[in-house]
Amino acid sequence: MNQRPRIAIHKFASCDGCQLAFLNLGEDLLTLARMTDIVHFAEAGPVDPEAAVDIAFIEGSISTPEDEERIRRVRANSRYLVTIGACATAGGVQALRNFADAGEWIASIYARPEYIQSLATSTPIAQHVKVDLEIWGCPVSGRQVLAALRALLSGVPPWLEKDKVCLECKRRQTVCVMVARGLPCMGPVTRTGCGAICPSFGRDCYACYGPAENPNTESLARRLQGLGLVPAAVARRFHFINAQAPGFAETGARRGKASHD
Amino acid sequence: MTESRHIPVQVPVLARVEGEGALELRVRDGAIEEVRLRIFEPPRLFEKLLEGRDYTEVPDMVARICGICPVAYQMSAVHAIENLFGADPGPWVRAMRRVFYCGEWIQSHSLHIHLLAAPDFLGYASVVEMAGKHASEVRRGLKLQALGNEIIRLLGARSVHPVGARVGGFHRAPKPEEVSALLEKLRAALPEAEGLARWTASFDLPRDEQDFTCVALRHPREYPMNEGRLVSSQGLDIPADQFETRFAERQAPHSTALHCLLDGKPYLVGPLARLNLNLDRLPEPVRELVDGLGIPFPSRNMHHSIVARAIEIVIALREAIRLLESYREPRESWIAIQPRAGNGAGCTEAPRGLLWHRYEIDAHGKVMRARIVPPTSQNQSRIEEDLRQSLQRFGTDRPEEALRRHGEMVIRNYDPCISCATHFLELRIT
Amino acid sequence: METGFLPRAGFQALLDALHRAGYRCVGPQVRDGAIVYDTLNEIGTLPQGMHDRQGPGQYRLESTASPRCFGWANGPQALKPFLFAPHEAMWRAERDARGALHFSEILPAAETLAVIGVRACDLAALRLQDRHFLQGKFADPYYAARRENLFLVAVHCTQPADICFCASTGDGPRATEDFDIALDELDDGYLVQAGSDRGGAIAAKLPLTPATDAQRSQADAELQAAARRQSRGLPSRNLREVLFANLEHPRWADVAERCLSCGNCTSVCPTCFCHGEFDETALDGSRSLHARQWDSCFTQGHSYIHGMTIRADTRTRYRQWLTHKLGSWHEQYGRSGCVGCGRCIAWCPVGIDITEEVRAIGGGGGHG
């Protein structure tokens, strides 16, 4: 590539954690700045939200009317659009509000709810504009973001991991926490990419990387009930970080209202 | 001639809900009429999301409030819930939580100093520009940031939304080999961190003394992180669970973040407030380092915050080394918890200042109500007050660009959140 | 080739002899609620008295008063991860300033490793993996490097779990070949048998006493009882015909309702060999590491070719696993790919039982 590709990193409703995948790159952050032209990345300095770019990375979900507008403009200005993280890809943990009366919630936190402009839902970017690549995870892994960047710099579509966490657990030779300890692990339906860190820390995966390809959520739900979870608890397993993701939304809903009645 | 200038500055800001905000300034006849730090990040409604969840899910949920200081959210939450259940996880857990927190301070402060604040004081638009002339300092900063992340990973597997913390302790105890490998790196980094402190102290920082109230935790022996009483520079000294008796949140029409006030007045939390109030808790070597910096702490110059952060990196590094040097692998890394109904508060020192949580939980361990007061909503009124004073002193007749930059620099001293403290953009006059 | 009796306390002498001969020893230890292989320097860390309870999707350890250190059936690991690494770098590519590429292989250091406590089923699996990785058209240099100096101490299995069926596949519970040393564990010590010259040399360094007939017959009786205790089984005949004659059997859809397509079964299976290769490239594109890791026919990528996935659903994936393992393996390696270790039953999160599925699909007929 003769010209350095232009890159933007945009933020919507989120915790900023996925952008840290860039800020935590260390030496590679400087390499990235050398190889590309980072035109908009508010956290790191450059700000030009309306700039036309080759690659736009989007963090965060859409939860206000203004953001609905803004993401359209970003799309129009970007040749290749990548969502990073659970918020941008599946609506994020804040999408739990989609199950509730968000207006009532706002009223209970803010004394003057009329000041607060907000949609009743938190929705993924792909519900609003075309997305070229979705990188899952809450937060995304720096390794995956780097690999995607590298592929795009080589002019080829990035390769995405979509297998189950279980495979990575076994590669790490972690003892299965579900089989050996009866923990309600979400690994068998969850997308790998994190390195199967939860089971390696002796705990159950809570599905922060969203659904894997071909997830049998119903079978796992039955298994979790077999382990002693009541239906509402099973619902909460699915309705957590990626509550709106396909498969998780339905199986959770079928077991009852997750957290709020 | 009456000149009215209304100067909005786009600023992404952290708050209860961090993200986007703006600085609005109205100047009439050279006097600042109104300063507003507008936060319009869409609310993510975490307090409500928590309702109905099991207490065991809280640490993973609250981490998602902030990707830059998830450890702080997890720590305040586990303390609040353990207080509520009357559980004491014992000295190993206590020590490891401090180590965990040290990692976050080092990571967050290094990131702030190098990526956000230092370019301001040295006159660069971003760290990338700064790296040209100050390559070794930037590398040192990135290395310290990485080291902070590594400490978090030791106990939490990853640095953003770590997965190791639980009510009652940690899911897993590190292996002694991992601890000693890390210790070596920490020891090697100590001279670097001290160099960093001296470097920040050498900046030509604006002199701008102001009167403000500092609030921080205070512990009988240690530099505060996970526990202590709530104290202020004006004599406040109450147990942390009585926070609500003196501190109250108020909603401003221009913000989705609530403003928190102490007895109705603005106050400061964060590194400078912590240092000012805990100078006598510094370990001896740090004390000597601070004495040699030539800055008279306690300081009333908010621009000294960057130095306070660098000093806290040294404190955290030393503390992590001290605690890990006596590391023993425990039989169990967490205690069993017996839920009971009640109400409990927890307060810890996030990198950006006090982070207060309260939970009401039923007998089955289900969260009934939650309340979270993050550092930024506590600093928000103080930021506005500071802006008013410092911009007035700076000179309101200056070009907008200069006003904007100065305003941003002032805001960045509070490190309201990473996206807040950035180098932004165009200035619009309406 | 029986060589004698090693009193329980003399077991350390075996470790010491192996250490002196330059081996790193790995042996069974309790970790995270299961028996796994880990570096073994002291007999004190052996899982003495530990016993496992296994069932479909279930594994629990319990502590007993037994003095035995090998009174358990296999945990999740086999020999496989020691030879066919779950994840490994294969070669590195570097591009110099002129655009030329340089390739360098990354072979594992050929470690001299002694594995203590290997079961008969895993030795049978090792033979199958040897055939796959070493005896085909192209030998795998990575596997070969690790295989080269492997020393195997087998312990005949007297405590098969509920999920074991090695007796029906003819692969256990007695280890009959491919070990350097085999042990029968009795309450007060071990009957030692050398299976190779290397094994004989190590055995010669042990404080052995002559074995008694009583010891021998007790060991035999325990092994026979162990075989009898196995309640599960696969028909010993070649199942290839019957499986491929039943490719549209409704049971495939039935099991697909339960199966999570998670690949735990293929990962714990000691004979499964599938792996994927990929590149990890430096951000500036100068260097790239070509690596490989375990894959499974339960993944989408396993059967992806551009524009289509040959096995897009769980039904065809489960069918691939079973028809390969018990069917086409015969064509490839002259026998079934199942050695009866039962791991895929225990470590399946939803407890799918290969023997039961086979029976349902028409491969019944008991132990025949």
Next chain:
Amino acid sequence: MVNASLPHEIEVVERIQESPTIFTLRLRFTDPAQHAAFRFAPGQFNMLYLHGVGEVPISIVSDPEDEKLFDHTIRVVGRVTRGLEQLQARDRLGMRGPYGRGWPLKQAEGHDVMIITGGLGCAPVVSVINYVIRRRDRFRRLIIMQGVKHSDDLIWRSQYSQWSKLRDTQVLVAADVGVALWPWHIGRVTELFDQVVFEPSQAMIMMCGPQGMMQVAVEHLLRRGVAEDHVYLSMERNMHCAAGLCGHCQYGGKFVCKDGPVFSYSEVKALFGIKGF
């Protein structure tokens, strides 16, 4: 032990754009000794490695007796092929091979050779056509049948016309969708079987393309009396190692990479057309 997984450096000598999505790379080893030692048979394939991206199996289309270069004709479909597309003369890449079992060309001598392809530019069989034409007197009739989705997809058009003029050679081309002036059939290539002149008992059939097309063709040919082991097809499965180790290309008990990719119908018929294998 030879490490069959390690690529060797090769160089692009020439790049030819055959169609909007198909291009040919003419290649040689950068090490002349390696180049001189390189031997292959038509139907065999190489693993091409694009630096930092990955490897793909690609058939060799050039003549085995061409000592200067070897050619690969590649269609852009995904990650690696898209990256390969960007290569220019003098660029370097990695290569290992050749792999697999090629076409039964020795056996085919003295037979009618019928080549059937479907889909976009089926490179593997073009090498057979060229091979037969260059050694024309060793074979009897040559029948070339090519089906494409759209008439624009047909690459090497002029070659098809030239081939059709050769003696004892029949060329039948079909496009599902044809544009004006398309001289050949509109419809499926398998609809043209009735026009084929050949001796079923003396024929060797070689085909590659979509499974559906091959299935229809096989059924027809068997009905016409061609023996099962005179019908050869080239199979495509996911491939990583190409050495029979990684397991991806298994087709029942066969490893496509080393037992194939060319199989006689009798070898694969048990599973042919069954979804999931």
